[in-house]
Amino acid sequence: MADAEQSSQLIILGLSLNPQVVGLWLQAALTFAILSFLIGDNPVYKFAEHLFVGISAGYGVVIVWKQAVLPLLIFKLLPQLGPKPDELADYWVLIPGLLGLMMLARFIPRYDWLSRYPIAFTVGLFMGAGIPAVVQMNLLQQAQATMKPVLGLGSIEWGLALSCLVVLVGVICTLTYFYFSRPHEGVLGVTSKIGIWFLMVAFGAGFGNTVMARMSLLIGRVEFLLYEWMPIVSVHLSKYVQ
């Protein structure tokens, strides 16, 4: 038990440290480093920023290697290296493997044309899969939702009716704003102006939500500093005081 506790300690400069405590201090230091940008650009912020980019890229490479390249390519070609050594080798994976390698040809100017084939394959695949889905999702279903009966067939729900009416008027007026084949005069001028108001409301809602999202990130950091880091600080300070 004591050995296990000993092995979970980090030894730095002869000091025995708990890795969780070290992690909390690192998080706090990096939080302050990133927030220091508010005072102005500085080397501490730059260091934290580069560290973040580097770690994210490194983590991404390791994950893709471990979760994609090894199980989907190497272990399929050489099953004896993977968790299922009794399986037969699957040589079909050579085709996507080769396409993936051709993508890397972009780094060699003389052979960068090779990368066009996997790109063309990917574009073709996703256009084929995507067009029906996007048409169904963004056009047909949305148009159907816009054309809900305003007054309904049976009893009238006034709140719902008003909501349907606002959606209908909003869609028509906003579409007329983007109709440029005739000058925006007369009826078209009025509807396009109403369309601008609907657009402004949508932008305002988007901006409000963005503010809320950014504020939430700050709240998250403050919560970390107050509820996770500060208790550690107070424990350390109390040891000093004693």
Add this chain to the structure above:
Amino acid sequence: MGELLRKLESIDRRWIYLVIFAAVVIPFLMNLKLPVGKHSPSTTAVHDYIEQLPPGSVIQMSFDYSPASMPELEPMAKAVVRHAFEENHRILAMTLHPQGALMIRRALDEVATDLNKEYGVDYVDVGFKPGGVAVILGMGRDIIRVFEDMDARGEKLSAMPMMRDVADYDDIALMIDFAANSLPLAWIGYAHERYGLQIAAGVTAVMATDLYPYWKSEQLVGLINGLKGAAEYEELVGAPGFGVLGMSSQSIAHLLIILFIIMGNIGYFVTRRASQNRT
């Protein structure tokens, strides 16, 4: 008055940062608890949908976010996981985001341990799978095959009691995507439209505006919007956590920003009128 407004117009923006920082910190220090307010219909819709599912239903959850979006999405993810477990539903956790595997462990394992849920019986974590749309489409045909019959811990999926009842989307009662990106749209486009999978989303507030039309058109069962949605869901399941705790700071900071916007506009119109008078 005009002089004061002119001074405010040229104020160093770092003072504004400081005031906002104070507005966020002070409610925590004073343990201020402002009401979350009326629950949004879109959040309640997710809650009610889970409530009406028969016990033992399988809910798929995709944790498509990274530590950068954790403050907004983790509280709601924990609240929904808690709700699903309390209703005796089973959870199939996955992620299409490379950094999502850690997010699953943080949100799922803690609540599962708290409620004595058993791995492999009540919940399964299949971890990260690269491929995005290809994974979504593949799961509609054979979920175990897409994940190479292996979970995030390297154990065989087909040997787990829970996975004996889960072959494809027909066996999933609801799929919830916690995302800080456009992946909910991919789930709607490829899993809902093609396979009829019922989908809900819990997203960052930045993403929510784009997704409300899909809730209105009933392509989404419901939508949990940012920290506010997380706080609402925590209240709905009676387990206030970091979502509720953060909302007091959120409300005060928002009031302050509204005040800044009003002051900015007054300043703009006063200085414009003054310059017009001069000319």
